[in-house]
Amino acid sequence: MKTISVLLKENNYEIYLGRGILNKFNSFCEKKSLPKRKFFVIDENVFRLHKRYLLNFLSSEGNDIVYKFPSGEKSKSFKQISELHKVMLENKLGRDTLVVAIGGGVTGDAAGFAASIFMRGVPVVHIPTTLLAAVDSSVGGKTGINFNNTKNVIGSFYQPKFVLIDTIFFSSLPEKEITCGLGEIIKYAYLTGQNFYDEVFLSFNYFYQKDFSKTEKLIANSISVKAEVVSSDEKETGLRKILNFGHTFAHAFESELHFKIKHGEAVIAGIICALYLSHEKGFISALRLEELLSLPKKITLSSSLKKLNKEKLYNSMLSDKKNRDGKIKFVLIKEIGEILLDVETEKGEVFRSFEKMFQSI
Numbered sequence: 185m186k187t188i189s190v191l192l193k194e195n196n197y198e199i200y201l202g203r204g205i206l207n208k209f210n211s212f213c214e215k216k217s218l219p220k221r222k223f224f225v226i227d228e229n230v231f232r233l234h235k236r237y238l239l240n241f242l243s244s245e246g247n248d249i250v251y252k253f254p255s256g257e258k259s260k261s262f263k264q265i266s267e268l269h270k271v272m273l274e275n276k277l278g279r280d281t282l283v284v285a286i287g288g289g290v291t292g293d294a295a296g297f298a299a300s301i302f303m304r305g306v307p308v309v310h311i312p313t314t315l316l317a318a319v320d321s322s323v324g325g326k327t328g329i330n331f332n333n334t335k336n337v338i339g340s341f342y343q344p345k346f347v348l349i350d351t352i353f354f355s356s357l358p359e360k361e362i363t364c365g366l367g368e369i370i371k372y373a374y375l376t377g378q379n380f381y382d383e384v385f386l387s388f389n390y391f392y393q394k395d396f397s398k399t400e401k402l403i404a405n406s407i408s409v410k411a412e413v414v415s416s417d418e419k420e421t422g423l424r425k426i427l428n429f430g431h432t433f434a435h436a437f438e439s440e441l442h443f444k445i446k447h448g449e450a451v452i453a454g455i456i457c458a459l460y461l462s463h464e465k466g467f468i469s470a471l472r473l474e475e476l477l478s479l480p481k482k483i484t485l486s487s488s489l490k491k492l493n494k495e496k497l498y499n500s501m502l503s504d505k506k507n508r509d510g511k512i513k514f515v516l517i518k519e520i521g522e523i524l525l526d527v528e529t530e531k532g533e534v535f536r537s538f539e540k541m542f543q544s545i
């Protein structure tokens with residue numbers, strides 16, 4: 185088992201990663217003196233796919249409440265949060281309750297938010313079951329829901345007591361969910377160093393073969409990168425912006441495709457655009473660009489991206505909450521591990537980056 189610490193001003197916590205470590209859940213709870221009464225919020229698909237494993241685990245958990253959480257982005261809503269709170273109250277759960285979110289980023293974001301406001305906050309533990317949730321959404325304490333057609337616009341910073349990642353859950357992940365997690369892992373590789381990049385490159389197929397004994401180290405490295413960034417910038421005022429590498433573009437792709445593209449796929453397309461834009465700005469040579477593109481180009485992206493309108497994409501980026509002053513601020517790259525923040529560019533350079541990405545998929 186690997187343990188990664190997230191060091192914060194208050195409330196440090198651990199992320200445990202390993203195969204079959206769900207049975208250590210109680211001992212981790214005891215170590216942290218967490219409440220005995222538990223409210224398990226479990227993604228309905230995860231419950232169905234891992235029923236025996238979960239029931240085995242839950243039966244040793246006494247009189248806890250289990251709620252099967254409807255899967256899908258639509259569950260990140262006030263309606264669903266009210267539903268969780270209603271069930272908590274009906275079951276007479278009080279301040280001495282531990283909320284345990286078992287599922288992907290949707291379950292974690294919603295259950296985390298529900299926990300953060302129930303009786304002014306009850307503790308939460310995340311058990312992420314998608315690769316994306318393991319390397320990204322369960323680390324860093326951002327919780328939230330969508331509102332008024334805007335993603336993640338209502339939420340809180342609310343750190344979990346610990347995160348437990350049992351790679352047994354990943355065995356049932358469909359290929360597209362592996363791609364989503366891999367998109368973020370590739371991003372961490374650019375942020376970190378050549379060795380990490382090379383290892384991701386060489387281990388690429390192991391992710392799709394779901395051989396997590398061979399990829400556990402890379403998953404742990406990815407979590408460490410995010411944990412380190414979050415430790416130094418908990419509330420996203422500075423350094424944490426590097427995590428947005430590829431994301432300025434990605435959010436525009438998602439929004440213009442009405443969220444019919446998975447976030448991770450949009451991130452990979454976004455990374456490709458950010459690399460082209462870095463070249464347009466003269467930060468990387470043509471030769472280096474080709475080398476840096478070789479990793480994200482291993483992934484087949486949806487051809488729907490090619491049909492997007494550049495003007496609409498550009499306007500979508502302008503209206504992103506991070507660019508409200510009328511300027512788009514990009515996270516670009518000079519070299520692996522050398523990231524440039526808040527780069528402003530000409531519209532033409534951005535358009536050419538779109539075009540090159542369209543041509544390359």
Ligand SMILES: NC(=O)c1ccc[n+]([C@@H]2O[C@H](COP(=O)([O-])OP(=O)(O)OC[C@H]3O[C@@H](n4cnc5c(N)ncnc54)[C@H](O)[C@@H]3O)[C@@H](O)[C@H]2O)c1
Pocket residue numbers: 227228229230233255256257260287288289290291293313314316317320321322323324325326327335336353354355356357358361364447
């Ligand atoms: N809080 C953050 O910092 C942060 C960061 C990145 C993304 N997010 C959010 O995370 C969400 C995306 O997360 P996600 O990709 O995990 O989506 P998700 O939670 O919707 O899970 C994707 C799908 O996989 C299914 N699933 C989950 N675990 C499975 C398993 N082990 N086997 C088979 N199927 C499984 C789910 O039922 C769902 O259908 C978005 O809402 C995004 O906004 C949050």
